[in-house]
Amino acid sequence: MVAELVPARVDPVTAGRELWKRYHDFRRVRHTELRPEDPLEPDEVVEAQMKKPNPFDVTHYFEMTRGGQMVSWLDGQTVAPANPEYETNKHLFWADAYVRPEHRRQGIGALWLPVVARLMDEHGCTVVGMHSDQDSGHGFIKWLGAESKLTEIESRLKLSEVDWAMLERWAAEGRQRSPQTKLEIYDGPLPEAMWPEFAAQRSTLLNTIPFEGLDIGNIVVTPERIREHYERAALVGEVGHDVMTREPDGVISGMTDVSWASYRRTLIYQQFTGVLPSARGRGIGKWIKAAMVLHIRELYPDAEWIVTDNAHSNGPMLKINRTMGFKPSRTGIDYQMSRDQLGARL
Ligand SMILES: CC(C)(COP(=O)(O)OP(=O)(O)OC[C@H]1O[C@@H](n2cnc3c(N)ncnc32)[C@H](O)[C@@H]1OP(=O)(O)O)[C@@H](O)C(=O)NCCC(=O)NCCS
Known part of the structure; x- marks a missing residue:
């Protein structure tokens, strides 16, 4: 057969x-x-x-x-x-x-x-990676002999259960604690003139994500990759929204972005949230996350959920998400093995 x-x-x-x-x-x-x-x-x-x-x-x-x-x-x-x-x-x-x-x-x-x-x-x-959040996938991949490298948790925030007063408070506290810092909101593609500085800062921030034991190279965002991303999104009617903070010297200190599409109006994906290490501890993470959810409420009253993924070990991000009301919905594991180990299984 x-x-x-x-x-x-x-x-x-x-x-x-x-x-x-x-x-x-x-x-x-x-x-x-x-x-x-x-x-x-x-x-x-x-x-x-x-x-x-x-x-x-x-x-x-x-x-x-x-x-x-x-x-x-x-x-x-x-x-x-x-x-x-x-x-x-x-x-x-x-x-x-x-x-x-x-x-x-x-x-x-x-x-x-x-x-x-x-x-x-x-x-x-020389290294193959596989992801699964299913018992069958875990069983198969373990049989293969691949090692678990990164545990990822998907969490979902039900918008009808959000504590709006708390989010308003977080946004107000963010402004008060950093009075010189400006909050910026962009709907749709960022202006092209911003791409070089945004790409550089996004690369820096993405490389601060904890990837546990995962073999992963440097993350490099460039204006060309931003263009490709926008072309791909436009092709299927996906719309992005960015919230970021900017310090008095012009440096982007924090960023968060979501994606919306007409074919999944109930579900908003929150992609990446990051705050510069030197700007951490000032409530910027809570500020931008709160500002984004408040913005989504205005833009998409029929949205029901915000979905996001985090490394299991990402204490600070998970703490913010849990306090906001994001609940764990799924756990997935990234596995990796060498080409030689795969060869031994063949
Ligand atoms: C993972 C998946 C592709 C495996 O396909 P499959 O055709 O059933 O796998 P095989 O029959 O070739 O399994 C080979 C070995 O893997 C292990 N294995 C496979 N499924 C397993 C399970 N559900 N529980 C425990 N071990 C399992 C067994 O050792 C099996 O050999 P055996 O049946 O002789 O004991 C399939 O279960 C699937 O589609 N799962 C959902 C998607 C997913 O998680 N994909 C991620 C994998 S990259």
Whole structure:
């Protein structure tokens, strides 16, 4: 049975309707199992994103089919040479697989291993990473022999339960404690003239995130990557909002951003929040987080949840989130193993 399954490469740019029909059917099964409470990404959004060329990342897609039905899917990713992170990230490969529930424990997931090994060799990658928040994924990855490197907690804030008076207080206290610091709010893409300074500061702040034991290179945001991000967002109608603080000398000391889309109006993703180490301890984190939620209430009265991810060990961020009312909704683990360890499993 399993022997007749052959991994086949999928090219989203040339894929015909039959492939997309199979894939969207498969995606619905995966969504029902993994994210039943969330809106499903519309087919046209997924297709537009997968078809758009990405100069910074190389992504490979593969399927296994039986009787015209997609049984399993794999995607694998690494940095492209044009990525400013290439030098410190080129040894890393990320893989993600899904097998339809009724086809599990028959060795299908294991059929992806030689494919992953070949792709890693093609790119010269020496470490493969995988993420899972499912018992089946943990079981499979442990069998593989990969090590747990980073525990991530997804938390959700229910907007109907927010203590608005507390958030107003946090915003007021932020202003009082740093009277010279200015709060700025941007809806939609940041003005292009800001990209160089924003990119540099965002890189600095992103590199202060605790990644526990994860092998990860330097995070490098550049104006070119900001442009690519905005093009990608515009393609599917995603809108970003940024709240930041600026010190009297013009330096951006704190930033937080969220993303909204019409196809998931109830769900706002809060991406990154960071405060410069030298500006910590002044209530800026609470100020920008509170200002963002107050802003969202005005902009999107029909939004129901804000969702965010943090490292399990990120005490300060989790403390702010928990006090705001964000509740843990899911725990995921990033695992990594070397190409040699993978080879031993083959
Ligand atoms: C993870 C997943 C891809 C594995 O697919 P699969 O075809 O069932 O895996 P295999 O049959 O090749 O399993 C190989 C070995 O992994 C281990 N394993 C797989 N599923 C397991 C489970 N649910 N519990 C414990 N161990 C498990 C077993 O040792 C298994 O060998 P065995 O059946 O001979 O004991 C599949 O369960 C899945 O799609 N899960 C949801 C998505 C996910 O978490 N993906 C992340 C992985 S990158």
